[in-house]
Amino acid sequence: MPLLALLTLIILISLFIVLYEKNAPFRDNPIGKRQFDLLKTYTKAEAALFYIDQSAKYSLQQAVYDLAQNGGVSELEFNDFETFSGSDCGSFNGAYVWYELRKDKTGYVENSCFDENILNTHLIYYFNTNLNDYLQLHPHNIPLNNYQYDVKDNLEIIAKAHEPLKFSILKIEINEEIRTNRLLKEPAKIVAEAATIQGNLKEFTSTPICAKGSRCILTDESFNQLIKAQEKAKQKGVSLEVYSSYRSQSKQEALWFGKTPENYAARYVDENIRRKYVCDPRNGEKSCPHMSGKVVDIRLRGKTTRTMMSSDWRLLHEIMTSKDEDNNPLWVRYANEPWHFECCNTPRYERAMRQGVTVIV
């Protein structure tokens, strides 16, 4: 009988250990949780797709209105001071001229300025701008400028996505605001959230220093410089936000050859004029520094390029060009664009170093 008591004790202790150990992982990930996470992610994605569908419907209605109101012409905004419509005759009293009658020595010269062939380009541009406004409002990070459009008869727009919508199934749900504040207070933690995608390229999309809807990729070295700049920004009580960074060869080619909503190729048929606004990818990184992964278009977090005041641009410049441990500027600025900064020995950065300046053409 004592042997039986001892045996019972041993069996029950073993049972306790086994059950206790089984219970440990059970608390964090109970049976069925993964399956429900998958279902929840599916419903989130379904809701986001529904949101995109509805937004596209409203965007098209608004685009038709905008296009009609603007005389069938859309204006590309390069910055606060420069817009381009592509209309040869310009505007009169705020309305674009469709037909021009000019008098010269030989008499009256007629000029038809309204090009019906690129009407769809203008419509798509308006549509995409409106859609971006909607997508930016969605709580999930939906990529902007992510579609290639095709206009069918009777005002039907077919859109094909370049990048898929990404939803994390296993990510622990934490309050976005708490996460953002934590990361901005300790920029070093952003490094842990960035992922190496290929070679020396790091992707930091969905982190607080990447604008919502943008895909942010930089080289390792440039990314470290950006984190250093964010440290400086934190000291000044602000934060940085990258809205354009690395562009792949195919992305830059899409821009150049008119495969984006702006359709630069149709607006600027003459390549020499187009080069003023878009860089030619056939010359590689030399003419397109964004392709190097060492360039950012950046602004202060919480602002847009339209709402950035001159004092904001000055502060941004001060932060980005602050000195590193070797007394070199972290980044240098392209003189024609207050948002464009380069680092890490790009040709422009090296020229700026030789001349001892932080702003250079």
Added chain:
Amino acid sequence: MAKRKNKKGMGLTDFFSILAIALILVVMYSLLKIFVGQSTFELKGESSRVENIISTIGILRTPINIDGIDANIAELIAVSEFDSSKRTLLEKNLIELMDNSFGTSRCSVICIDENKIESSGCGTFQIYECPLDAVVISSYDKNIIRVAFAYDVKPLSPVRIP
């Protein structure tokens, strides 16, 4: 010659052994109860959350004719933000939809931002809370509208004063 067994002694050992086993069982059961706790994860709760979101999307996709134009409930919600005359139509349609799809014996609630619409199954003098999980839809003025739906909603303890 074999030693005679002490019968009284054997009885005592047996008694203490059985007592020890009983004690061990009690102690081990208590330990298991204390240390091997229950999971806080509720399958029923999770299931109803997922169901509610799927139902909300279904409601929003429901086709409806607004002044001769084929649209859906999401568009009617967006229109009624600007056109107050469409609010009555929206409310009527949503109540009908909830009653037909989820029955009148249980209470279903749909909240459009702060505006709460209850099905016929909800008690007149009861207070019901808006569901937490919402689906976001776009409005005409480039804003977002939160739509949350839940069925079989239980009333809060205080009652409305008639």
